[in-house]
Amino acid sequence: MDQNTVLYAFVSLIVLLISVLYAALVIWSPQSIITYSSEKKYRCRRSPNKPIPLPYIDDPATVDLSVIVPTYNETERLPKMLEPTIKHILSLPKRKTEILIVDDGSADGTAALALEYAKKNSEIEIRVITREKNSGKGGAVRHGMLHSRGKRLLMVDADGASRFEDLELLWVALDRVGGKSPDHAAIAVGSRAHLVKTEAVVKRSFVRNLLMYGFHTVLRVLGVGHIRDTQCGFKLFTRKAAQQIFPSQHLTTWIFDVEVLLLAKMLSIPVEEVPIEWHEVPGSKLNVVTDSLQMLRDLLILRANHLFGRWKVSQSTVKVVPS
Structure with missing residues (x-):
């Protein structure tokens, strides 16, 4: 076998391998996110x-703050989160605020419970959005962001693990990175990184801590290692940042936060990380082992799609279909 034949065989093998990997990427990548008419x-x-019809993120802002709460079977934990949230919002009457509770296909009456809170709180508008199918936390957050009215938009977990009053720390941080201007894109993210050496983290299982450090290593490889805590569910966006980021979000699983921050980096949107108070709340739906493996797979899919140019920041991924 001459040298040219060997070279041809080698190149053919490489081309075949790339083709197989690309085909696997296409198969494993999530489809465009579908929004049903009833969800609008x-x-x-x-x-x-x-x-009532919802607004869209491209519409002008009509309130100061939108609080987006993704929920899935949260009848037990949601009240403990909503009560201090509403109390803090009402303590700042000059800040016009709305709460969007996005029920991600719950089967336990979460939407009905949220509507009861909406009925008994006349001083603040609580909007309840019901999704037809469960799509994942990232899908619920994205949907709320795309249909909010706020000049600033806060995503917050339904379990109440973050102290809602720490919103004010994020608010100041957003001002610091240019968020005062309505035409400026900026993000402030709550961070639990300062808690790594505390008893709450040190006493966690070996497997949980091993996965945490492994996850941080992967994030550094992917290019978002500059954010010490990507997964804290307490993030504040200017409307401009939300307009630029969320239409281009593809992932709806637990790892969507990383995609959001990666898109911010690609768009040169400044991100300020802010230490906040946080405590673990029983009832988490996260399975440490299986969901960690899914996160790793989704991270690889995310990076590969950007490297191959399949996912672009400017492309629209919203599809609306009739109910």
């Missing part, structure tokens, strides 16, 4: 039975 409406205290 909400219920509230004024209209508990007849859904």
Whole structure:
């Protein structure tokens, strides 16, 4: 076998390998996120039975703050989160605020419970959005972001693990990185990185801590290692940042935070990391081992799609289909 034949065989093998990997990427990548017509409406205290059309992120802001709460079977934990949240919001009457509770296909009456809170709180507008199918936390957050009215938009977990009053720390940080201007894109993210050496983390299982450090290593390889805590569910966006990021979000699983921060980096949007108070709340739906493996797979899919140019920041991924 001459040298040219060997070279041809080698090149053919490489081409075949790349083709197989690309085909696997196409198969494993999530499809475009579908938004059903019914999901573009909400219920509230004024209209508990007849859904009202939602605005879109490209519309002008009409309130100061939108609080987006993704929920899935949260009848037990949601009240403990909502009560201090509403109390803090009402303590700042000059800041016009809305709460969007996005029920991600719950089967335990979460939407009905949220609507009860909407009915009994006349001083603040609580909008309840019901998704037809469970798509994952990232899908619920994205949907809330795309249909909010706020000049600033806060995503916060339904379990109440973050102290809601720490919103003010994020608010100041957002001002510091240019968020005062309505035309400026900026993000402030709550961080638990300062808790790594505390008893709450040190006493966690060996497997959980091993996965945590391994995850951080992968993040550094992917290019978002500059954020010490990507997964804290307490993030504040300017409307401009939300307009630029969330239409281009593809992942709806637990790892969506990383995609959001990676998109911010690609768009040169400044991100300020802010230490906040946090405590672990029982009832987490995260399976440490299986979900960690899914996160690793999704991280590889995310990076590969950007490297191959399949996912672009500017492309729209919203599809609306009739109910």
